[in-house]
Amino acid sequence: MHRDLSDQHTKGEVLIVEDTPASLKLLSDLLTEAGYYVRQAPNGELALWSAQSRPPELILLDVRMPGIDGFEVCRRLKAAPELSQVPVIFLSAQHDTDDKVRGFELGAVDFIAKPFQAEEILARTDAHVKLGRAQKALAAERALLEERVAERTAELAKEVEQRRANEEFLRLASQVFEATQDAIVVTDRDGRIVATNPAFTQISGYTAEEVRGQNAGLLYAGDQDTSTFSAMVQSVVTTGHWSGEILARRKNGETYPGLLSASVVRDEQGHVINHVAVFMDITERKAEQHLIDFLSNHDALTGLPNRLLARQRFVQTLAAARREGRCVAVMCLDLDRFKSINDSYGHDMGDKALQVVSRYLSETVREGDTVTRQGGDEFQIIVDDDTQLSATIALAQKILAGLRKELMIDGQQITVTSSIGIAVSLTDGESFDELVRNADTALFRAKEIGRDNYAFFTERMDAEIRDKLAIQGQLRGAIARDEFEVHYQPQVCLRTGAMVGAEALLRWDNAVLGKVPPNRFIPLAEEYGLVNSIGEWVLESVCAQMKLWHDEGLGTIKVAVNLAAGQFANDATVPYVESTLRNFGVAAECLGLEITEGTVMGDPNKAVAALRRLKDIGVSISLDDFGTGYSSLSYLKRFPIDVLKIDKSFVDDVTTDSADAAIALSVISLAHNLNMRVIAEGVETREQVQFLTERGCDEMQGYYFSRPVNAEGFTALLRERRNLLDM
Numbered sequence: 001m002h003r004d005l006s007d008q009h010t011k012g013e014v015l016i017v018e019d020t021p022a023s024l025k026l027l028s029d030l031l032t033e034a035g036y037y038v039r040q041a042p043n044g045e046l047a048l049w050s051a052q053s054r055p056p057e058l059i060l061l062d063v064r065m066p067g068i069d070g071f072e073v074c075r076r077l078k079a080a081p082e083l084s085q086v087p088v089i090f091l092s093a094q095h096d097t098d099d100k101v102r103g104f105e106l107g108a109v110d111f112i113a114k115p116f117q118a119e120e121i122l123a124r125t126d127a128h129v130k131l132g133r134a135q136k137a138l139a140a141e142r143a144l145l146e147e148r149v150a151e152r153t154a155e156l157a158k159e160v161e162q163r164r165a166n167e168e169f170l171r172l173a174s175q176v177f178e179a180t181q182d183a184i185v186v187t188d189r190d191g192r193i194v195a196t197n198p199a200f201t202q203i204s205g206y207t208a209e210e211v212r213g214q215n216a217g218l219l220y221a222g223d224q225d226t227s228t229f230s231a232m233v234q235s236v237v238t239t240g241h242w243s244g245e246i247l248a249r250r251k252n253g254e255t256y257p258g259l260l261s262a263s264v265v266r267d268e269q270g271h272v273i274n275h276v277a278v279f280m281d282i283t284e285r286k287a288e289q290h291l292i293d294f295l296s297n298h299d300a301l302t303g304l305p306n307r308l309l310a311r312q313r314f315v316q317t318l319a320a321a322r323r324e325g326r327c328v329a330v331m332c333l334d335l336d337r338f339k340s341i342n343d344s345y346g347h348d349m350g351d352k353a354l355q356v357v358s359r360y361l362s363e364t365v366r367e368g369d370t371v372t373r374q375g376g377d378e379f380q381i382i383v384d385d386d387t388q389l390s391a392t393i394a395l396a397q398k399i400l401a402g403l404r405k406e407l408m409i410d411g412q413q414i415t416v417t418s419s420i421g422i423a424v425s426l427t428d429g430e431s432f433d434e435l436v437r438n439a440d441t442a443l444f445r446a447k448e449i450g451r452d453n454y455a456f457f458t459e460r461m462d463a464e465i466r467d468k469l470a471i472q473g474q475l476r477g478a479i480a481r482d483e484f485e486v487h488y489q490p491q492v493c494l495r496t497g498a499m500v501g502a503e504a505l506l507r508w509d510n511a512v513l514g515k516v517p518p519n520r521f522i523p524l525a526e527e528y529g530l531v532n533s534i535g536e537w538v539l540e541s542v543c544a545q546m547k548l549w550h551d552e553g554l555g556t557i558k559v560a561v562n563l564a565a566g567q568f569a570n571d572a573t574v575p576y577v578e579s580t581l582r583n584f585g586v587a588a589e590c591l592g593l594e595i596t597e598g599t600v601m602g603d604p605n606k607a608v609a610a611l612r613r614l615k616d617i618g619v620s621i622s623l624d625d626f627g628t629g630y631s632s633l634s635y636l637k638r639f640p641i642d643v644l645k646i647d648k649s650f651v652d653d654v655t656t657d658s659a660d661a662a663i664a665l666s667v668i669s670l671a672h673n674l675n676m677r678v679i680a681e682g683v684e685t686r687e688q689v690q691f692l693t694e695r696g697c698d699e700m701q702g703y704y705f706s707r708p709v710n711a712e713g714f715t716a717l718l719r720e721r722r723n724l725l726d727m
């Protein structure tokens with residue numbers, strides 16, 4: 001407030017330091033009257049305190065004062081930064097030159113000599129107050145200027161930095177423009193090309209000069225009237241941006257898929273000044289995607305649809321079939337013994353065989369049917385059919401017949417047969433998985449009934465397979481659990497009525513399954529690789545029993561043991577038979593081996609050698625089920641067979657059916673002509689006995705004489721020594 005008063009409404013603020021009250025009053029009145037704001041200090045201490053509390057514009061300072069004199073006051077004022085600029089005028093006697101010198105040395109601006117002259121005081125005070133104010137204004141001006149210079153300098157530094165950053169950005173943008181792999185095309189607002197980058201030239205084949213000024217539409221290969229094109233243009237106009245796939249055209253006319261991102265560039269007023277299009281050639285990416293899509297839906301080896309696509313096709317086929325009251329059959333096809341092709345010819349050949357088969361299947365099915373491969377040698381065929389399934393059956397037969405023919409692969413002839421399981425919608429399931437599962441079950445059945453075959457899935461079949469699995473589970477431990485027993489069925493000489501031999505027939509009594517007949521479990525034992533151990537158990541049991549009968553004085557009885565195909569194929573069987581006879585001390589002449597035509601058909605040459613070896617040591621061979629199988633007479637000539645057995649199926653109606661009678665007669669005559677004996681099996685009636693006896697049959701077995709009985713029962717029969725014809 002005071003400062004304001006003194007600065008703006010007075011001529012100045014002056015501190016008068018004078019120890020002489022009269023002088024102090026005189027000076028104070030004079031200056032106050034002249035318009036100054038006057039402060040007074042009667043000594044040095046108060047002068048310093050007053051000046052420090054608020055700096056005056058001028059100090060009139062008496063030199064000689066008690067306590068701190070004027071010089072000391074001046075020295076301290078000049079030493080204080082906030083007071084050093086306050087002008088000091090010393091008040092001293094006229095004559096005192098030393099005081100003046102010393103005063104100026106201490107920083108005083110002037111001297112006023114005593115006694116005081118009013119005009120001088122006013123003139124010097126005015127001059128120094130004005131000078132002080134002018135200096136102050138100058139200093140403020142300079143400070144303001146310096147501040148402005150500093151501000152401007154800072155602004156300039158910022159501008160320089162901004163410019164440098166802009167230049168760096170432009171340099172970077174230019175590098176990106178030049179080096180990016182994506183084509184960049186900049187047009188004016190009317191779509192005329194103004195700039196392109198090197199990637200554009202590389203992708204389109206056009207140089208920058210060739211397209212400059214041209215409409216960017218020349219790069220577009222799609223129909224510009226399509227909704228895609230107008231949607232693109234509309235989006236760029238309204239939203240300022242569009243991105244998506246386009247069909248572009250290169251300079252050489254070739255079209256290619258491109259991924260485009262187009263944007264507008266506006267000026268500060270918002271007017272469109274340019275368009276920028278960035279695009280890339282996605283030909284390779286599309287091809288890769290196409291390949292990935294193909295591979296995820298197809299089998300890589302054959303190019304056929306895989307299970308994923310098969311499922312989709314099935315759903316489509318089933319939907320269409322349902323609409324028309326039709327049904328869909330799912331076939332599971334498996335190449336028989338495909339493993340042996342791989343093993344014999346190598347995997348490359350196996351792969352080629354699969355390719356040939358897949359081509360054949362694709363060419364054989366009708367349009368609308370689908371062939372798929374599930375891996376390995378398994379194929380599935382989805383067939384659209386009527387409810388009579390005529391097309392399905394015809395197709396299965398055609399495939400089987402076609403594959404049966406020899407395939408020529410890399411100059412090699414390969415024989416492939418197949419088995420097919422068929423499940424049908426409506427009866428066997430409605431879902432793809434269910435039908436495939438059931439068709440697989442049917443395939444199992446097709447294999448079981450002899451391969452190179454087809455089979456339909458039915459409920460009964462399903463039950464049979466479960467039954468088989470149960471037998472498989474129990475069969476493995478049957479020997480260890482002592483569940484087998486050999487029964488013996490007498491064979492009777494029709495000439496003497498004497499029991500001349502027996503057929504050993506295996507019986508299995510299982511705790512879970514009960515009594516399981518051999519024609520049920522023997523084929524499964526073959527399939528599961530158990531037939532050798534079971535066969536060995538039978539042979540050893542029979543030999544042990546024969547030895548026992550011999551030792552008990554019941555004579556030597558010839559027992560025929562059935563030999564399964566799996567046993568016969570085993571090279572170790574013949575040496576095993578020899579060693580077993582030796583071990584039990586049983587004469588080879590006491591042992592007969594029963595084989596079927598199927599037993600020896602696998603490898604006839606090997607079979608002939610094995611049978612000869614057995615015959616050489618004295619074992620006799622019976623051919624069972626004669627007439628029911630292939631009945632190759634040339635094999636019959638080659639095989640060293642001692643006995644032909646007339647199958648029960650011919651014996652059953654031999655007295656009533658002329659065809660059966662003729663067959664029985666033929667077998668008897670054939671056997672005799674080949675120097676073999678004949679045994680009729682399954683003889684149940686006196687009429688059959690009589691009929692066959694009259695026609696020269698040598699021996700018989702059947703319920704008429706005795707059912708198969710256990711060792712104990714057979715021992716009793718041996719002891720009786722009865723004429724079995726007397727019944």
Ligand SMILES: Nc1nc2c(ncn2[C@@H]2O[C@H](COP(=O)(O)O[C@H]3[C@@H](O)[C@H](n4cnc5c(=O)[nH]c(N)nc54)O[C@@H]3COP(=O)(O)O)[C@@H](O)[C@H]2O)c(=O)[nH]1
Binds near residue numbers: 503506517519535682
């Ligand atoms: N590899 C082996 N096969 C064996 C063994 N044990 C038996 N089998 C074969 O199993 C098939 C069925 O045999 P099975 O149930 O024992 O039936 C035999 C007789 O019981 C039966 N038979 C005999 N007489 C009559 C009769 O008057 N009526 C009637 N309904 N059935 C009768 O016939 C079967 C004998 O057949 P076959 O062998 O063809 O002479 C059978 O094929 C056995 O071979 C074994 O240990 N190993």
